[in-house]
Amino acid sequence: MSRKTTCLALSGGVGGAKLALGLAHCLEPTELTIAANIGDDFEHLGLTICPDIDTLTYTLSGVSNQQLGWGRAGDTPTFMHALKELGGETWFHLGDGDLALHVARSHRLRLGESLSQITADVSQKLGIAARILPASDDRVRTIVQTAAGPLPLQHYFVRDQCAPEVSGFIYEGAESARVNPEILDTLASPSLSAVIICPSNPYISIDPMLSMPELTQALKRCPAPIVAVSPIVGGQSLKGPTAKMMQELGAEVSAVTVARHFTDFIDGFILDPADAKLESAVRAEGINCHMTPSVMKSLDDRVHLAKETFEFATSMR
Amino acid sequence: MSRKTTCLALSGGVGGAKLALGLAHCLEPTELTIAANIGDDFEHLGLTICPDIDTLTYTLSGVSNQQLGWGRAGDTPTFMHALKELGGETWFHLGDGDLALHVARSHRLRLGESLSQITADVSQKLGIAARILPASDDRVRTIVQTAAGPLPLQHYFVRDQCAPEVSGFIYEGAESARVNPEILDTLASPSLSAVIICPSNPYISIDPMLSMPELTQALKRCPAPIVAVSPIVGGQSLKGPTAKMMQELGAEVSAVTVARHFTDFIDGFILDPADAKLESAVRAEGINCHMTPSVMKSLDDRVHLAKETFEFATSMR
Numbered sequence: 001m002s003r004k005t006t007c008l009a010l011s012g013g014v015g016g017a018k019l020a021l022g023l024a025h026c027l028e029p030t031e032l033t034i035a036a037n038i039g040d041d042f043e044h045l046g047l048t049i050c051p052d053i054d055t056l057t058y059t060l061s062g063v064s065n066q067q068l069g070w071g072r073a074g075d076t077p078t079f080m081h082a083l084k085e086l087g088g089e090t091w092f093h094l095g096d097g098d099l100a101l102h103v104a105r106s107h108r109l110r111l112g113e114s115l116s117q118i119t120a121d122v123s124q125k126l127g128i129a130a131r132i133l134p135a136s137d138d139r140v141r142t143i144v145q146t147a148a149g150p151l152p153l154q155h156y157f158v159r160d161q162c163a164p165e166v167s168g169f170i171y172e173g174a175e176s177a178r179v180n181p182e183i184l185d186t187l188a189s190p191s192l193s194a195v196i197i198c199p200s201n202p203y204i205s206i207d208p209m210l211s212m213p214e215l216t217q218a219l220k221r222c223p224a225p226i227v228a229v230s231p232i233v234g235g236q237s238l239k240g241p242t243a244k245m246m247q248e249l250g251a252e253v254s255a256v257t258v259a260r261h262f263t264d265f266i267d268g269f270i271l272d273p274a275d276a277k278l279e280s281a282v283r284a285e286g287i288n289c290h291m292t293p294s295v296m297k298s299l300d301d302r303v304h305l306a307k308e309t310f311e312f313a314t315s316m317r
Numbered sequence: 318m319s320r321k322t323t324c325l326a327l328s329g330g331v332g333g334a335k336l337a338l339g340l341a342h343c344l345e346p347t348e349l350t351i352a353a354n355i356g357d358d359f360e361h362l363g364l365t366i367c368p369d370i371d372t373l374t375y376t377l378s379g380v381s382n383q384q385l386g387w388g389r390a391g392d393t394p395t396f397m398h399a400l401k402e403l404g405g406e407t408w409f410h411l412g413d414g415d416l417a418l419h420v421a422r423s424h425r426l427r428l429g430e431s432l433s434q435i436t437a438d439v440s441q442k443l444g445i446a447a448r449i450l451p452a453s454d455d456r457v458r459t460i461v462q463t464a465a466g467p468l469p470l471q472h473y474f475v476r477d478q479c480a481p482e483v484s485g486f487i488y489e490g491a492e493s494a495r496v497n498p499e500i501l502d503t504l505a506s507p508s509l510s511a512v513i514i515c516p517s518n519p520y521i522s523i524d525p526m527l528s529m530p531e532l533t534q535a536l537k538r539c540p541a542p543i544v545a546v547s548p549i550v551g552g553q554s555l556k557g558p559t560a561k562m563m564q565e566l567g568a569e570v571s572a573v574t575v576a577r578h579f580t581d582f583i584d585g586f587i588l589d590p591a592d593a594k595l596e597s598a599v600r601a602e603g604i605n606c607h608m609t610p611s612v613m614k615s616l617d618d619r620v621h622l623a624k625e626t627f628e629f630a631t632s633m634r
Contacts, residue, residue, distance in 0.1 A: 046363075046424035078393040082417035087442050096413035100399035103420070107363035125404050 006031040006193040007310060008186050008224075012205020013037070013052040014069035015231050015239050016198030017059040018296045020130070022306030023196070024060055025299070029129025035183045037200070038115070038135050039142035039171055039208025040153045044092055045083075047102040048109055051154075052205065053119055053134055054101060061126035069239070072097045091159040116180055131182075135209040138177035142208050143170040153204060162241040166248045169203055174211035179218070187218040194313030195219065197228035199294065201242045202261045203249075219265040225316040227268040227309055230255035233295055234274040256281045263287065267316050270294050270309055288316060323348040323510040324627060325503050325541075329522020330354070330369040331386035332548050332556050333515030334376040335613045337447070339623030340513070341377055342616070346446025352500045354517070355432070355452050356459035356488060356525025357470045361409055364419040365426055368471075369522065370436055370451055371418060378443035386556070389414045408476040433497055448499075452526040455494035459525050460487040470521060479558040483565045486520055491528035496535070504535040511630030512536065514545035516611065518559045519578045520566075536582040542633040544585035544626055547572035550612055551591040573598045580604065584633050587611050587626055605633060 007027055011020050011034050020034050037052040051070065058064035058072055065071045075095030084090050094102065101122065108118050114137040123132055142153040146164035156164060186192060200206055210216050219226060232255050237243040243253045251257045259269045259282045268288040271279060272295065279289050290312040296302045324344055328337050328351050337351050354369040368387065375381035375389055382388045392412030401407045411419065418439065425435050431454040440449055461473040463481035473481060503509060517523055527533050536543060549572050554560040560570045568574045576586045576599045585605040588596060589612065596606045607629040613619045 045420050046427055047420070072399070076393045076395040076413060078413035079396070079417050079420075082389070082414035083421060085442065086417055086421050086439060088417065088421045096393060096395035096416075097399035099413075099416065099420075100396050100403055100405065103362050103364070103396075103416075104400060104403050104405045110363055122403060125402065 006191060007033070007196060008183070008192060008194075009034045009196045009198055010200075010206060010209060011036060011052070011056060011198040012200030013040070013055040016052075016200035016205060017055045017064075017069070018302050019196070019198045019229060019306055019309070020056055021059050021299070022296070022302030022304070023310065024130050025303045026307045026310065030131075032130040033182070033186050034130060034132050035135050035180070035209060036119075036132055037205045037208055039140050039174075039204060040157070041139075041141070042152060042154045044154070045089065045094075047099075047106045049092075049094075049102050049154075050105070050115070050119075050134070053115075053132060054098070056132050057101075057119070057122060057126060057128065060128045060130055060132070061123075063126065071095050092154060116182070133180045133182050135183065135215070136177040136180055136212060139173045140177050140208050140212065141172040142204050143172055144204070145169065157204075157241075162244060166203075166241075166245050168249075169207065171208045171211035174208065175213070177212050179212050179214040184214065184218050187222045187224075190223070192222070192224040193317065194224055194310055195222060195226040196309055196313065197226065197262060197266065199229040199231040199238060201231060201240055201245070202258055203242075203245055206262075216265070222265075225267040225313045226262075226265055227270065227290075227313040227316075228258065228262045228266045229270045229294055229305070229309055230258040230272070230275075232258055233272045238295060254278065259285055259287055268312055270305070270312065288312075323508060324350070324513060325500070325509060325511075326351045326513045326515055327517075327523060327526060328353060328369070328373060328515040329517030330357075330372040333369075333517035333522060334372045334381075334386070335619050336513070336515045336546060336623055336626070337373060338376050338616070339613070339619030339621070340627065341447050342620045343624045343627065347448075349447040350499070350503050351447060351449050352452050352497070352526060353436075353449055354522045354525055356457050356491075356521060356528075357474070358456075358458070359469060359471045361471070362406065362411075364416075364423045366409075366411075366419050366471075367422070367432070367436075367451070370432075370449060371415070373449050374418075374436070374439060374443060374445065377445045377447055377449070378440075380443065388412050409471060433499070450497045450499050452500065452532070453494040453497055453529060456490045457494050457525050457529065458489040459521050460489055461521070462486065474521075474558070479561060483558075483562050485566070486524065488525045488528035491525065492530070494529050496529050496531040501531065501535050504539045504541075507540070509539070509541040510634065511541055511627055512539060512543040513626055513630065514543065514579060514583065516546040516548040516555060518548060518557055518562070519575055520559075520562055523579075533582070539582075542584040542630045543579075543582055544587065544607075544630040544633075545575065545579045545583045546587045546611055546622070546626055547575040547589070547592075549575055550589045555612060571595065576602055576604055585629055587622070587629070605629075 144156040145168040148164040459470040465481040
């Protein structure tokens with residue numbers, strides 16, 4: 001299949017995957033490439049688990065659990081019940097069907113396949129036309145620095161339910177990780193119309209990617225417009241601990257903080273009407289603004305926001 | 318817990334586990350030790366799967382699927398369905414609950430725990446009072462020599478459903494494998510009252526253990542009586558390919574063939590009344606005979622055969 005990518009989205013899990021799904025609906029399938037965060041990948045029970053890649057995969061293939069936003073619809077908990085009986089670690093829920101992906105992937109990784117090869121094959125098997133690219137085939141792992149000491153991301157996020165106070169982040173391996181060459185090719189391609197930073201947590205979903213120096217350089221050099229969508233609307237997280245983290249890091253809990261976070265390379269920023277009063281502060285950063293509802297409840301919301309974001313970006317070419 | 322083993326059973330999977338369950342019912346729990354075949358263990362999807370240990374574990378803990386004889390009762394197939402969707406290998410069925418044991422064990426083995434430590438811990442978690450000992454913590458793997466070439470046991474047994482014609486067996490690793498020291502201690506113990514060879518396939522369930530020279534020597538030196546129960550009754554396999562293998566190997570399909578197979582070290586042999594006519598042929602091998610029904614359909618059958626076998630053995634002390 002010859003690819004003519006016109007849109008590259010950078011995405012974490014649940015929130016980002018909503019916009020990615022919207023983009024998949026309003027672009028030709030082969031026009032969409034998604035760079036997926038790998039900073040929250042982890043090894044658990046001897047399995048390599050890639051929550052953001054999997055959420056994107058399940059969301060775009062239509063098998064996702066729409067109530068939770070992650071995992072598979074109609075999945076069963078028999079594995080977890082039996083694991084508990086055996087005294088195994090049960091803080092991270094693995095549905096029986098979800099487990100197939102973790103077991104198959106872990107096996108293939110051990111046999112020497114790359115994460116991107118496996119991800120592409122899984123996408124193909126599940127009928128996903130868009131391209132999901134792990135940000136790197138090398139290992140990058142987010143460590144959350146907290147009042148309780150440094151915690152691997154999933155321990156902070158799932159086991160400790162984001163309770164410990166956050167003081168910073170380390171992205172282990174990022175300095176030397178090579179960015180997925182398909183992402184770099186896409187960013188340098190003259191056919192690229194837009195780059196979209198999905199409404200994912202900047203610190204744990206986007207920064208693990210940006211902490212690879214090659215990627216930040218490529219974004220700065222990228223000829224296509226780059227637009228970010230805020231995961232903070234009306235001073236609150238749409239999902240997860242973004243607002244809590246911002247507060248603990250001493251930043252204003254506001255979409256402006258998100259815009260400033262990406263100020264080095266974004267050209268445009270989506271503001272929800274609830275944040276209309278922030279427009280001048282964003283513009284003061286030299287960033288264009290486009291006002292459109294950015295809380296995605298329905299599929300229509302996802303498609304609408306995707307269309308508005310993509311068109312806003314291409315209008316700046 | 319101080320152990321006073323009075324009975325050591327050598328067992329494969331389904332058939333052997335039936336008698337082991339009978340023994341667990343008619344002895345004090347701590348009096349029973351079971352040496353489990355490891356020759357059909359294999360690596361699949363990156364998991365270490367130990368079918369005979371697991372069948373014993375599930376049977377003795379009461380969670381087994383009694384229709385199948387293997388796996389867990391009430392298990393779900395969600396993992397297999399999802400694996401198929403991903404294009405994974407589906408010839409070996411892994412129930413969702415069963416998978417918990419494989420995942421947990423594989424992880425612990427990679428962390429450096431021994432198979433016997435893990436097996437003991439799982440037994441304890443599932444409330445099994447009898448002691449299940451993997452025949453070795455080293456790797457022994459049965460290879461079936463067939464007209465279609467050499468096949469790892471599970472490929473022959475499950476994937477190819479025992480169709481290829483068998484010409485022999487190789488027990489990879491057996492020459493250098495060290496027998497589980499607890500089995501050797503048990504065999505040398507003055508408190509041991511009986512050794513029972515369960516009605517398991519001699520070639521693929523018992524021989525992988527006997528192919529470890531240390532074990533055969535220990536059986537020959539063992540002061541306690543050794544009694545075998547035939548998996549061939551009335552010229553037919555009670556389960557699985559034992560009869561088919563015997564025929565293909567050019568042996569008579571008969572309990573006598575089983576008795577002769579173990580003639581070097583057994584003192585007694587259980588004959589089903591259906592095989593009454595074989596008694597003189599068995600006695601001609603210098604082996605004592607005891608006649609009792611040995612087809613186990615109900616739990617009562619299992620307990621009855623266990624009691625008869627144990628008492629027959631101890632009567633020869």
